[in-house]
Amino acid sequence: MQENLPESYLPDAANSPEPLHALPETDYPSNVNVAEELVDTHVENGRGDNVAIRFRDRELTYRDLKDRVDRFGNALKDLGVEPGDRVLVRFPNRPEAIVSCLAVQKIGAIPQPSMKLLRAKELTHILDDAKIKLAVVYDDLLDELEDAVDAVDCVEEVVVVDDVGVDHDRPSYQRLIDDASDELAAHDTEATDLGLMLYTSGTTGRPKGAVHSHSDILATADGYANYCLEPTEDDVFGGNPPLPFAYGYGDLVTFPLRFGATTSLVQDATPQTLLEAVEDHGVTVFCSVPTAYNQILSKFPDGHEEYDVSSLRLGLSAGEPLAPHTFDEIGEKYGIDILDGIGTTEMLHIFISHRHTDEIDPEATGFPVPGYEAKIVDPETGDELERGRSGQLAVRGPTGITYWNRPEKQKDAVRDGWSFPGDIFVQREDGRFEYQSREDDLIISSGYNIPGPEVEMVLEEREAVQEVAVIGAPDEERGEIVKAYIVLHEEYEASESLVSELQNYVKNTLAPYKYPRAIQFLDELPRTETGKIQRTKLRDREQTV
Structure with a gap:
């Protein structure tokens, strides 16, 4: 149980999504800890020497990762972090970000990964709204956080990862790990205990906190990744989505670690550094957004010849609709299909997509991911519409929309157990769902x-x-x-x-x-x-x- 979790910040049963566990893989035991599942299990089952993380010219095996997670988990406990506490994790895409999130989860607390470009005003809102108890931060991102911490009274400590030499008087992440014990038993978390808190990017106003359980996190891998991507421990997931982006957290943390595979991290992603990572790290599943695919094609029109990209087997895209011409050009030059799925921070990851074995229609998003159901409803009546008519998308499955401390928004987002992500879709006669717009992107002229x-x-x-x-x-x-x-x-x-x-x-x-x-x-x-x-x-x- 998570003793320090204020239940008043979570919706009541009437306004909560109704979990749907249609897949045997997502019918989890009553008690499960996501960090233990993603790391310890591989070490126990003989995969400890598998490479978990590639970063620049460094490698961390699963055994290395477990050691760091256990040590930092003990350090956090020594600093007073208890089950249910919220911990801000503020980094670019670096290994310490993954270690920090997993350590927080392993001791039963809740990581809140934070976008690196947030300024003090935005951070102040998140710290106060989530009631963050402790923050872990990359030193080059410390200044804005310090200003935010000064404006709230909930943050008790800030731990700093030293890299670029910023002066501070905060506890050192590396020193804490060096001094901590390497033996840590996972907290006996219930599957429904919260394991992750993510804030929306705030494109339409004040950022909203969305929370996800330990079983939610695992379900994104055991559903979407397992059925649509079919990963193996030989895969290397890479790309540029930020780890605090729900899409990036799944692609670069949950998916590779669930299957004993490898994640490739690029701290300052550019078209060049991404192509270099594909070559140097042997990336097989490239995860990105339409903008980055277009930038690669524009900045490096011959990138497929200048770099060794022969390891690639599949591309993923989300965040914005992928143009068919981008799909076609990537396919022609790089020899891979791109699965362009729809997912949201609130739903945690992709819930409509093609599978990599499908005949992909780039003008459609695809079919409901195994384990999910989707329908199109009339926004006025809530009645399900026949195929071919556009309307509101409603979804239910192993994950759903649960807002933190936003009761009015929660009522709008969940009805009769179904989640409404805020998208306008049409279901075609062939069963595929075709994206039309966000609700607020619909123009009435x-x-x-x-x-x-x-x-x-x-x-x-x-x-x-x-x-x-x-x-x-x-x-x-x-x-x-x-x-x-x-x-x-x-x-x-x-x-x-x-x-x-x-x-x-x-x-x-x-x-x-x-x-x-x-x-x-x-x-x-x-x-x-x-x-x-x-x-x-x-x-x-x-x-x-």
Whole structure:
């Protein structure tokens, strides 16, 4: 049990998702500890010499990882961390981030991985909202955290991982590990005890905390990863999603460690360092977001020839819809398919996707992941819609939406045990689910419902367009008009003739009422740290024009 967990911060049964354990793999014992499952089990079963983490030119085996987790877990207990306490973990993609999260979980506490670019104001909200008791931080990210800690009264200690030589008077992570015992029994956590807290990226207002149990974390691997990716201990998972991003936590922590495989970490990811990691670490499953795939293709058009990428067998994508032309070009050059799934921080990982053995249709997201059910409902009545009609996506499975201390938001997100992630989809006659938009990305112009991403996909087909975001801009006559913000490839220049060319292309490809009546060219689009386009900032920009 987690004694220090304030139950009032969690929803009651009436507003909680109804767990669905359709797979035998996700029907866990009543007591299970995720850190023990991801690390100790491999050592006990003779896989201790398997490489768990590759970082730069260093390797950590599962035996090495267990030693560090046990030592740091004991150090945290000595610092007063108890079951149910929340611990902030603030790092770029480095091994210490994984060690810290696992150590926190092993002693029954709850890690809260934090995005490295958050500033003091954002951190202050998270520290206070989650009632963080202790923080573990990379020294180069200490300043903003110190300012946030000074603004709250809940944080009792900050542990610092020394690397770049920042002066501080806080306890040293390495010294604590060196001085701690290497024997640590896992806390007897219940499967439903909380094992992870993640905050949304805050693209639409104040970040919200989403919590996940030990069984939730395991279920993402035993469902999606097991059935859609079919990993083995020979796989190497790599890429650039940040570990505090639910997608990145699954791809680079849960999935490889669940199957005794390897994770490849890149601290400062660029197209070049990612290609180098594929070559140097032998990455087999490359995990990224559409932006990074496009940047690799743009910055290194011959990257597949300049680097040894022969180890690759599969690509994963999430965060934004993947354009079919990106799917095709990666397939042609790198010889791999990309599984573009839909997942959310609140649901923890992907719940609709193709399997790697499917005939992949890049214009559709895919089918419900084994273990999940999905349906499309009328947003007004809640009635299930027939195939071919767009509406709200409702999902249930081994994971669901559980907000921390947000009762009103919880009521909106869960109905009759089903979770509503906030996406507009259509289920096609072939059973595949096709993404339309986020609910707040639906543009209503002269009474027509226009999914912004649909227009984006068409514009991205043009050679001149490097990136695009489509929003609804206020208009007195039509209520809203479709407006496209476009970043051009370097060899193209903005002009009225190019605007007309792009508008006509959309008119000739989609229903004419969907074309962008306004186009504005930018040097770059606003993005979150996870790579998602911040359309909210573009909408705010329109309100001030």
